[in-house]
Amino acid sequence: MPDIRAAVSTIPGAPPFPETDDFTTIMNLGAPSHHPSYVEQQLAAHSFKDIKVKAMTSLPSIDSPAAYAELFLRMMVGFMAPLIWSNEDCEKYADLVKPALLEYMTKKYGEGQHIESRQFLKKWKTPSLGRLH
Numbered sequence: 001m002p003d004i005r006a007a008v009s010t011i012p013g014a015p016p017f018p019e020t021d022d023f024t025t026i027m028n029l030g031a032p033s034h035h036p037s038y039v040e041q042q043l044a045a046h047s048f049k050d051i052k053v054k055a056m057t058s059l060p061s062i063d064s065p066a067a068y069a070e071l072f073l074r075m076m077v078g079f080m081a082p083l084i085w086s087n088e089d090c091e092k093y094a095d096l097v098k099p100a101l102l103e104y105m106t107k108k109y110g111e112g113q114h115i116e117s118r119q120f121l122k123k124w125k126t127p128s129l130g131r132l133h
Contacts, residue, residue, distance in 0.1 A: 004072065007097070007104035014093040015085055026083050065105030073098040 001020040008017040018026065036053040043051045062068045081090045081097075 003105060003108065004101065007101040008093075010104060011093055011096045011100050014096065015089050018084055023084070064111055065109055066102055066111070068105060069098050069102040072101060 001017070001023055005017040005019070008014055017023070036055055039053045040051045043053075062071065081094045085093070
């Protein structure tokens with residue numbers, strides 16, 4: 001998210017992109033499911049045992065900043081922008097995100113470089129089966 005926030009900040013007049021924790025909570029409809037402790041609490045509340053949640057960094061299979069910008073634009077315009085910006089701001093700025101993101105990411109990473117993202121590795125035992133998932 002820091003790269004997206006930095007790219008959006010280059011668009012004159014555009015409202016800021018939320019901080020990572022705020023954005024992730026918005027995208028999860030108010031639940032902080034990006035925090036390992038929250039995930040552990042939710043699984044434990046449903047009788048899961050031996051829960052181990054570990055935040056890790058993984059590389060998505062996105063070939064280039066151009067591919068990343070294209071994928072992000074689809075999510076931004078269709079789903080995310082209305083949750084973080086007003087309708088007026090969406091109309092003014094949503095179409096400017098792709099070129100700003102492409103320029104920023106190409107300068108930072110270079111063409112053809114992978115972009116890192118954070119994901120969770122989750123393991124738990126189901127209450128009835130006792131198997132690890």
